[in-house]
Amino acid sequence: MVEYTGLELRDAGFRYPRCDWVFRRANLRVDGGITSILGPNGQGKTTLLRCIAGLTRLSEGTVHHDAAIGYVPQASASNFAYTVFDMVLMGRAKKVSAFSTPGRTDIARTRETLERVGIADLASRSFAELSGGQRQLVLIARALASDCNFLILDEPVSALDLRNQARVLELLRNLAADGMGILLTTHHPDHVLHLGGRAVVMRSVDDIRVGAVEELVTDAMLSELYGIDVASAEVDDRGNRRTVLFTRYDTFADTAPAASLQKVV
Numbered sequence: 001m002v003e004y005t006g007l008e009l010r011d012a013g014f015r016y017p018r019c020d021w022v023f024r025r026a027n028l029r030v031d032g033g034i035t036s037i038l039g040p041n042g043q044g045k046t047t048l049l050r051c052i053a054g055l056t057r058l059s060e061g062t063v064h065h066d067a068a069i070g071y072v073p074q075a076s077a078s079n080f081a082y083t084v085f086d087m088v089l090m091g092r093a094k095k096v097s098a099f100s101t102p103g104r105t106d107i108a109r110t111r112e113t114l115e116r117v118g119i120a121d122l123a124s125r126s127f128a129e130l131s132g133g134q135r136q137l138v139l140i141a142r143a144l145a146s147d148c149n150f151l152i153l154d155e156p157v158s159a160l161d162l163r164n165q166a167r168v169l170e171l172l173r174n175l176a177a178d179g180m181g182i183l184l185t186t187h188h189p190d191h192v193l194h195l196g197g198r199a200v201v202m203r204s205v206d207d208i209r210v211g212a213v214e215e216l217v218t219d220a221m222l223s224e225l226y227g228i229d230v231a232s233a234e235v236d237d238r239g240n241r242r243t244v245l246f247t248r249y250d251t252f253a254d255t256a257p258a259a260s261l262q263k264v265v
């Protein structure tokens with residue numbers, strides 16, 4: 001995999017025309033490994049991600065990177081009549097010159113990527129006829145087929161069932177272990193704890209914090225960020241220590257972090 005030195009945002013800000021700032025004075029550096037972005041609905045995670053990926057232009061400040069980015073949007077309904085195989089093959093577009101057809105390497109890489117993501121059995125299905133979760137997996141495969149060295153994913157597990165969530169989290173961990181940079185947004189703090197690495201926490205327009213997951217993603221921070229009690233507990237998971245999160249769904253803002261939640265495991 002080709003080396004890259006990282007992604008860097010300096011004094012970055014973005015606002016949609018005639019709207020308030022989504023974020024301002026954002027300074028962050030992502031060197032490699034896994035970085036997860038947390039923040040409430042509408043805080044600007046997708047906008048920040050798109051600015052970093054170069055799909056949306058910052059209103060102020062700069063973004064620098066020397067990585068080959070593969071961007072995975074949130075899966076949405078689609079009328080594309082392409083097969084899954086062709087959708088993933090499209091990830092090779094940058095590798096195929098304008099007047100030639102995909103070669104053997106492109107076909108082989110597409111097959112290999114479908115296998116790696118675990119969707120080889122969907123290859124001949126129409127993308128438009130897939131479920132949201134299946135489409136999400138195809139979009140991940142399409143980005144991987146581009147031979148990127150940095151994956152940027154917008155809520156990659158939001159449409160997936162528990163097993164497929166685990167499959168994607170494992171895939172991301174394996175890719176990171178192979179040297180791929182991973183930056184994702186998520187509404188699952190427990191996944192962030194599982195993935196480890198670094199976290200970006202979008203608290204307000206000009207309060208974006210960056211740090212190691214174990215230092216930044218605490219019960220108090222999560223309770224404050226989402227305005228609902230969140231408490232973690234260490235459990236013994238077949239001989240390994242694992243952190244699990246509890247949310248008290250009937251408790252909203254203005255409460256202290258849930259010190260009163262009892263560990264029952």
Ligand SMILES: Nc1ncnc2c1ncn2[C@@H]1O[C@H](COP(=O)(O)OP(=O)(O)OP(=O)(O)O)[C@@H](O)[C@H]1O
Nearest residue numbers: 016017019022039040041042043044045046047048
């Ligand atoms: N095209 C647009 N024009 C104007 N405002 C927009 C546009 N797209 C998004 N916004 C606003 O920008 C803010 C950030 O949106 P964004 O989608 O980045 O948030 P998010 O954190 O990804 O949200 P979610 O978790 O709900 O997906 C929101 O207030 C949203 O209403």
